Amino acid sequence: MKNNKDIFIELLRPEYSDALKYCKALCSKRSAEDAQDVLQQSFLKALENFDSLSDKSKFKSWFFKIITREFYNLIRNDFWKKFLPVGNPKSNNEFPNVYSRQDENGTGMLLRKALSVISNEERSAILLFEIGGFSIEEIRNIQNEKSLSSIKSRLSRARKKMKDFIEKEEENLNKQILNKTINIGDINNETIRLLPETDGK
């Protein structure tokens, strides 16, 4: 007979990768260790409160809501750490390193940079939509918002900010490439120009 933990692991398996992606992207502004901490705390909270989830079909949105809350707690802890030595309670059982080092290409880095320029709520909303595949109604529920329109405008704002940032970054990148090309061209021209002179000698 399956116990609660077995059921939890079974339900987690299909959502696991998305949950990790969501967690890592949420912490774009922060370190991978923070993402791992958020994930660990989310697992602990989810296990602890799994009994309270009556409708198991809503596991995904329930678990992503826990991740979102834990992420907000992490941010708040930064504030409280200034005054009190607060920290999330750690388990005796050490959490494994789930984020293997992956070399990110230019697009990946640019996207993470763009995610770091938007607010935490905007980042959470757009990641829930894009990575989690949640509907606006589900995002509203996860983010504890009262109206759908606030989620819609949050998504729209996030997209615009990210788009503007990426365009600006690409523009800067193009300028840098262009400058490099001109410099290289000049050197080549000079070399070509010099070649016949040396040949003749």
Added chain:
Amino acid sequence: MFDFLKQENYDDSFYKSEIWLRGEESSDITKIKKNERIFIKMKNYFISHKLKIAYSFIMLAFIIAACSYPVSQEKNLGDVISWTINKNNTDALEKINSMEWINTGNLYVNEKNINGNIILEYNLILPKDSHDKAESLRNQLGAISGISSLKVVPLNEKVTRPVYSFALNKIFKVDINATNMSNDELKNEITSQLEKNGINGVKIEIESGKDGRRISRIFIPESSIKDEGGFDMTIKDGNNEERIKEVRKKGSEEEMLRFKGKSDDEIKKMLIEELNDKGITEDMIQIDRDGDKVMIKINAGKQGSDKKYEFESEEK
């Protein structure tokens, strides 16, 4: 834009997490929960009740602001009994002057010439909490024929500052029981009482009289007393009682005109007549002049009684 993120795959690390989750005992989770330190609970409380806390702070700020905001209120200082009488009505005047209480309060008498008739306007100020006495005096005065415009008016003032500040600008009362006090203690008591009421730089001399009575001389700097104010001090020493009263009043334009062109002797005579106090003689009245400004000081000590009465008036 998000294709890159979507392509990431962490399924290969699931087995690690599964092992961790299976190794995570529920008792450990409970232990973690129990071990949550008090400030973490506090932190969670603050986070979950941040709106309530914010409102509490706002309310507190409002309360503090409201408490420190200057408010206006009507403050009862006492009662004023006022009446008028024709100066020629000697019978009524004698009855008024024979009343025992006439010299006990702050009595101001103004003389007015109305259509050739000299009218005396009396204003008797009674301290607060003597409203019943005021009613009784009105009844007595009402019985004297010839008195008109008799009325009792509550003396209210709109106060928009602390009460102690208010007292500094008016006459304040000081009662000292010096019966069991040494000379030094009495000096300290008088000084502290006067300082409390804004009169500083006071010099006090105490000496014993021939009859064993203590005589206290109080020297108050001219600048210490407000233009409109003063104090009324009673010192009880055994069976003796000494009263020192220092009042300053700024004269009106009308009063100033009355003194214009008058010599010191003429002013003294006018005052003796107006004050109608048989105990006051010309040598008790001191007149100082500063250009058009006339300063009048009356030092009246009633011989044969234990009361000393001083009155200072400043007329501009």
